[in-house]
Amino acid sequence: MEEIDFLKELVARTGCGLLLDVNNVYVSCTNHNRSAAEYIDQFPVEHVGEIHLAGYAQDKDANGDQLLIDAHGSAVFDPVWRLYEQTLDRTGPAPTLVEWDNDVPGLSVLCAEAEKVQLLLGAEKSRRNRSAA
DSSP states (O other): OOHHHHHHHHHHHHOOOEEEEHHHHHHHHHHTTOOHHHHHHHSOGGGEEEEEEEOOEEEEOTTSOEEEEOOOOSOOOHHHHHHHHHHHHHHOSOOEEEEOOSSOOOHHHHHHHHHHHHHHHHHHHHHHHHHHO
């Protein structure tokens, strides 16, 4: 069973909500040569209660291929921000947490990440308001 099908079945049977970790989607899809954009397009976003973002570390696997690690130790990278925007296009403004658990920087850096989230949430809210008018 594909992961998306499992999640859809899970929410259908239980009524539970889902946390959508956009960074995990990007990392996993990159590592497995899958499209993160397609994953988000198929995700059952109507059940998403919260979105997570984070930074990742870059390494190489045993074959020398790129390997991303969900490390929570850096700023959110541009491809994850773009995927977050795509996600918001489907979910609308949603509670969002920027995870930064390792190598925690100064408060100003953390606040800058939070401000990016606020800007994107505000832009999505404005876009939806214009569409509804």
